[in-house]
Amino acid sequence: MKILHISAECYPIAKVGGLADVVGALPKYQNNDTTLSQVVMPFYDNKFTKEHSFSSVYSSELTLGENIYKFNILKLNSSTLDFDIFFVDVPKLLFKEYVYSYDDTERFLSFQIAVLDWMLTIKEKPSIIHCHDHHTGLVPFMLQESFKYESLNKIPNILTIHNAQYQGWFSHDNVHLIPEFNFDHVGLLDWGGQINPLAAAIKCAWSVTTVSPSYMDELKSAANGLEWLLSDETEKCVGILNGIDTNVWNPEVDTYIIKNYSQKTIQSGRKANKQFLCDNYNLDLEKPLFAFIGRLVGEKGADLLPESFKIALKENNISVFLLGSGHGDTENQLIELKSQFKGSYNAFIGYDEKLSHIIYAGADFLLMPSRVEPCGLNQMYALRYGTIPIVRSIGGLKDTVIDIDNNGFGICHNEVTIEEITKAIKRGADLYKNNTKFKKIRKQIMSIDHSWNASAQEYLNLYNSLNS
């Protein structure tokens, strides 16, 4: 079986969030003697593309409305990734320093058209086309409807929804950018009077998956406008829990962290990483350290963090450290707190992969007060590194974290309110005081298996069912 993943992000080439982690890991776990799993993504102007060499495997021109753009399909020369990766280079549109911006419609349409134009020319066609999120959501529609791609329309395709909040909406005025199709079927593109690539993919893909079973259920009542559609298409929908790449996320060999450790050496290993954070960010090694890593957006509950931190820092003898970026207002409030809580609070506003690994290895607790969490990878990374997750029970967080009061290993709360967040932090601070219990739990959580093995097999079973 030959699988082609189509995605806007892939770790370590271009990462904005969890989508990159998934697309950079899943193919590794799918590749075996009988399965070839490959990825195609845009060619961005970034550190990775500057530092690596590529060969051109196909060149042509694509049509986007009235414009014609030259494009190349490139292949990475080194085999460092454990799977084949191809790049769509549209110099005028895709080759930018950013992944997402104001011009996404044209950029990602050119990406999708180039992939399908190229696919028309490949001798050994994929047996499965696996699309990820709305940036690739017009692929199932074009395969089914565009005259040009008729010869590809027997290839089963699936859509994985990593985040239904973002749907890629654009105006019907731009419908001419999509390769010609029977206009009687234009309704397949529409949701609420706009072209909605995510909705089009839900309608046209052969199967739709979400990244956890609970998120699949939740989407039927909260999907940013797509609730009814997802309920209607329920028969082809399934939730498959993400895994984590246990080769990349392994405290025994992680080259980003200050000191490597195993379950046996957890005490000294974690202390060295916490010491680094405390020394560099002026925090107290003796106090329990609560951390947050992520995009500072409403979905993650980030707007409630400044006030929650303020209260929690006043009421408990704790430290707090945050790594993230997002809404300017939230960023400013988080920066302002620094002067008020010198020595017990700090924040790094920005994106820093290395620092994120050190936090997983050095913080005592990881906060995830998400309003929406399709799966969440942070809590699984935290578990693997022995950091106790404090989560709002929703989506994938509900599927992966069990509260200590239910014989579990984490701290869970049901609502996203300042009161519940600060209550959960207090429970963490109390647990930290019970040193024996705290140490037992953090050691125990390191061996919970969230590797991709089981989920990669679930995807293979799904592909097989579509090909039979």
Ligand SMILES: Nc1ncnc2c1ncn2[C@@H]1O[C@H](COP(=O)(O)OP(=O)(O)O[C@H]2O[C@H](CO)[C@@H](O)[C@H](O)[C@H]2O)[C@@H](O)[C@H]1O
């Ligand atoms: N400032 C920063 N610096 C360094 N690293 C940072 C960072 N901000 C975030 N990260 C990293 O980005 C990743 C975030 O992954 P998540 O799965 O938690 O969220 P995201 O919402 O992006 O993904 C969406 O897709 C994934 C994958 O399916 C789902 O798990 C998730 O629920 C869904 O919202 C983690 O690897 C985290 O360490």
